[in-house]
Amino acid sequence: MATLxxxxxxxxPKRRIAPPRIPWEIILFSLPALAIVFGLFIMPFIYGLDLSxxxxxxxxxxxxxxxxxxxxxxxxxxxxxxxxVMTFQVALPVTLFNVVLSLPLAYAMRRGIRFERFIxxxxxxxxTLGTVLVAQAMLIYFGRQGWFNQTLQAIGLIHDPLRLxxxxxxxxxxxxxxxxxxxxxxxxxxxxxxxxxxEKASKMLGAGRWRTFWSVIFPLMLPGVAIAFCLNFxxxxxxxxxxxxxxxxxALTRVMSIAAxxxxxxQQNTPYGTAIALIMGGIEFLVVAxxxxxxxxxxxxxxxxxxxxx
Amino acid sequence: xxxxxxxxxxxxxxxxGTTAALQNFSLDIRGGTFVTLLGPxxxxxxxxxNCLAGLLELTDGEIILNGKPIQDTPPEKRxxxxxxxxxxxxxxxxxxxxxxxxxxxKPMPRSERDLRVRWALDLVHLDMDEFGRxxxxxxxxxxQQRLAIARTIVxxxxxxxxxxxxxxxxxxxxxxMRIEIKxxxxxxxxxxxxxxxxxxxxxxxxxxxxxxxxxxxxxxxTPQDIYNCPRxxxxxxxxxxxxxxxxxxxxxEGNEWLVETETGHRLHxxxxxDGSADWKPGERLLACSKPEDMQVEAPGTANRLSGSVHxxxxxxQAYESVVRLDDNDNLQLLVQSQxxxxxxxxxxxxxxxxxxxxxxxxxxxGKRSGQRLSAVSTAVSA
Numbered sequence: 274m275a276t277l278x279x280x281x282x283x284x285x286p287k288r289r290i291a292p293p294r295i296p297w298e299i300i301l302f303s304l305p306a307l308a309i310v311f312g313l314f315i316m317p318f319i320y321g322l323d324l325s326x327x328x329x330x331x332x333x334x335x336x337x338x339x340x341x342x343x344x345x346x347x348x349x350x351x352x353x354x355x356x357x358v359m360t361f362q363v364a365l366p367v368t369l370f371n372v373v374l375s376l377p378l379a380y381a382m383r384r385g386i387r388f389e390r391f392i393x394x395x396x397x398x399x400x401t402l403g404t405v406l407v408a409q410a411m412l413i414y415f416g417r418q419g420w421f422n423q424t425l426q427a428i429g430l431i432h433d434p435l436r437l438x439x440x441x442x443x444x445x446x447x448x449x450x451x452x453x454x455x456x457x458x459x460x461x462x463x464x465x466x467x468x469x470x471x472e473k474a475s476k477m478l479g480a481g482r483w484r485t486f487w488s489v490i491f492p493l494m495l496p497g498v499a500i501a502f503c504l505n506f507x508x509x510x511x512x513x514x515x516x517x518x519x520x521x522x523x524a525l526t527r528v529m530s531i532a533a534x535x536x537x538x539x540q541q542n543t544p545y546g547t548a549i550a551l552i553m554g555g556i557e558f559l560v561v562a563x564x565x566x567x568x569x570x571x572x573x574x575x576x577x578x579x580x581x582x583x
Numbered sequence: 584x585x586x587x588x589x590x591x592x593x594x595x596x597x598x599x600g601t602t603a604a605l606q607n608f609s610l611d612i613r614g615g616t617f618v619t620l621l622g623p624x625x626x627x628x629x630x631x632x633n634c635l636a637g638l639l640e641l642t643d644g645e646i647i648l649n650g651k652p653i654q655d656t657p658p659e660k661r662x663x664x665x666x667x668x669x670x671x672x673x674x675x676x677x678x679x680x681x682x683x684x685x686x687x688x689k690p691m692p693r694s695e696r697d698l699r700v701r702w703a704l705d706l707v708h709l710d711m712d713e714f715g716r717x718x719x720x721x722x723x724x725x726x727q728q729r730l731a732i733a734r735t736i737v738x739x740x741x742x743x744x745x746x747x748x749x750x751x752x753x754x755x756x757x758x759x760m761r762i763e764i765k766x767x768x769x770x771x772x773x774x775x776x777x778x779x780x781x782x783x784x785x786x787x788x789x790x791x792x793x794x795x796x797x798x799x800x801x802x803x804x805t806p807q808d809i810y811n812c813p814r815x816x817x818x819x820x821x822x823x824x825x826x827x828x829x830x831x832x833x834x835x836e837g838n839e840w841l842v843e844t845e846t847g848h849r850l851h852x853x854x855x856x857d858g859s860a861d862w863k864p865g866e867r868l869l870a871c872s873k874p875e876d877m878q879v880e881a882p883g884t885a886n887r888l889s890g891s892v893h894x895x896x897x898x899x900q901a902y903e904s905v906v907r908l909d910d911n912d913n914l915q916l917l918v919q920s921q922x923x924x925x926x927x928x929x930x931x932x933x934x935x936x937x938x939x940x941x942x943x944x945x946x947x948x949g950k951r952s953g954q955r956l957s958a959v960s961t962a963v964s965a
Contacts, residue, residue, distance in 0.1 A: 470667050473636075476638065477638070477665040478735075479660075479688040481659055
């Protein structure tokens with residue numbers, strides 16, 4: 274506005290340039306949403322941040338003074354550091370598996386296939402069931418005496434029943450059942466948004482399937498893959514019910530959310546539990562930031578790399 | 584790249600489910616010619632192009648390049664180039680990378696590749712130093728079009744396929760790019776197959792025009808052939824023979840035919856229709872002509888009709904009027920005149936001899952020839 278009025282001849286009547294109107298209706302309409310975000314997210318976050326800086330006295334009451342003691346305790350406790358590693362060991366493999374499996378499947382289904390509705394419905398079903406029901410079903414189906422083991426034994430593939438629940442693998446399976454549909458449908462949506470003409474153009478320029486996928490489809494998929502990875506990783510990193518029900522909550526699947534839960538509700542140390550939860554959030558934030566950074570670097574190198582053609 | 588001497592298409596068919604999108608398409612293309620597939624949307628012209636490219640498999644038929652069948656060769660091995668209607672530029676690659684994309688599939692020293700990229704961009708008048716690092720999204724429509732062409736011709740394809748390449752451009756750019764495409768064809772002597780629904784593009788660019796209808800070839804010929812001697816009412820309609828007068832055949836007269844309109848006026852027409860040898864007096868026919876061949880100022884008293892002016896429109900080189908024939912309110916014709924006419928005034932006009940074409944009678948489908956007239960009248964009455 275300012276530069277425009279300066280560029281105009283001096284004779285242009287100045288008062289005709291109206292000041293930008295304040296969009297009251299937009300502000301008013303967004304107030305309820307802002308109030309909800311503030312009340313349900315920002316307030317508890319600030320409350321938790323404050324709570325995590327307090328410690329308990331010998332009687333278990335919250336002390337007044339603020340310090341970072343909870344955080345130093347956490348990072349000086351080797352068992353808690355192990356918890357972080359364990360959480361990564363639970364969250365990372367299944368997230369990668371979900372993404373890596375979704376990519377070729379979505380690529381194959383990008384133009385639509387037969388029974389697509391049916392397959393989609395089948396995929397959405399586990400989401401609607403909820404984690405506890407899936408965990409219960411898994412205990413029955415994958416248990417020592419479950420159908421799965423019985424069938425394998427009956428056809429003679431295995432002799433002793435496989436241990437598929439109450440361990441790391443059980444959590445991975447549960448997370449796969451719940452997370453894969455999300456990742457797959459997201460990547461499929463992204464994939465079908467890529468114009469089929471780009472693939473045709475690539476072929477007409479002499480590129481085979483492989484080069485077309487890596488030089489055209491994949492770079493264009495990168496933003497979608499990164500977002501799907503981030504969302505699924507965050508969901509898997511905060512796993513709680515599955516790790517409790519089909520995992521080994523005292524050993525290999527003692528993830529951070531279990532540690533926070535135990536601190537807060539078994540040791541009645543809410544400030545320490547809150548601190549663990551905030552550290553968990555901080556780690557998620559760092560991973561998401563790292564993934565998005567890598568994504569932008571890969572996108573840049575893809576465009577430059579093909580230019581230099583090295 | 585192996586240059587085209589002959590490209591023979593034999594009985595090419597393509598079905599989609601139970602509908603035949605392309606039936607028995609046969610065409611011989613000599614090296615260096617510019618062939619246009621012309622027709623309305625859904626006539627199978629794009630299907631034919633995609634079959635040629637190898638992007639669609641044939642249901643039946645053969646494509647023979649220099650004596651070798653290639654219908655089973657995958658598109659990336661055919662060595663053909665294609666420019667898409669929406670350009671299909673790679674949005675994540677800059678101009679240089681888009682052009683060198685195809686070169687990267689071939690082993691060649693980097694210096695040669697750079698040279699070729701520059702050559703291709705120069706050819707389409709896209710300045711490499713200014714635009715080379717830009718992404719397709721940062722180019723205008725015309726520049727994107729140039730880039731799409733450069734990306735294809737940098738590979739020196741033996742056959743260049745263009746799928747309605749100008750349809751996304753505004754009128755002025757379309758004219759410019761049409762000349763550019765013509766120039767490129769002359770400079771590179773590229774054998775080209777061009778798909779369009781625009782008859783003026785087809786006329787100005789082509790050596791051979793293939794008019795298509797419902798998946799089949801309706802007529803093949805030079806632009807002059809197609810324009811002056813359409814072999815069917817369909818082609819005539821497409822070439823702008825907008826005026827249709829239902830007539831009854833009286834009989835042959837010299838090289839021409841004498842016909843009578845419903846109001847008893849006698850006219851002389853010619854036939855470019857193949858089956859006209861079987862015509863007998865009393866046969867119902869349609870006499871078709873272009874507005875520019877129906878002139879108010881035409882001399883003489885033969886081949887004249889009269890009516891009253893309904894609407895007048897200025898079309899640039901002349902005035903075009905909707906005229907309702909006397910005693911026949913249902914028949915409206917587009918007539919040209921050098922001077923503007925007064926509405927509702929009586930007018931008489933002559934039809935240029937030899938430019939009134941006769942075809943077997945077809946009931947008006949309502950959509951075709953009436954379209955232009957009714958569009959004009961709704962526009963005026965609104």
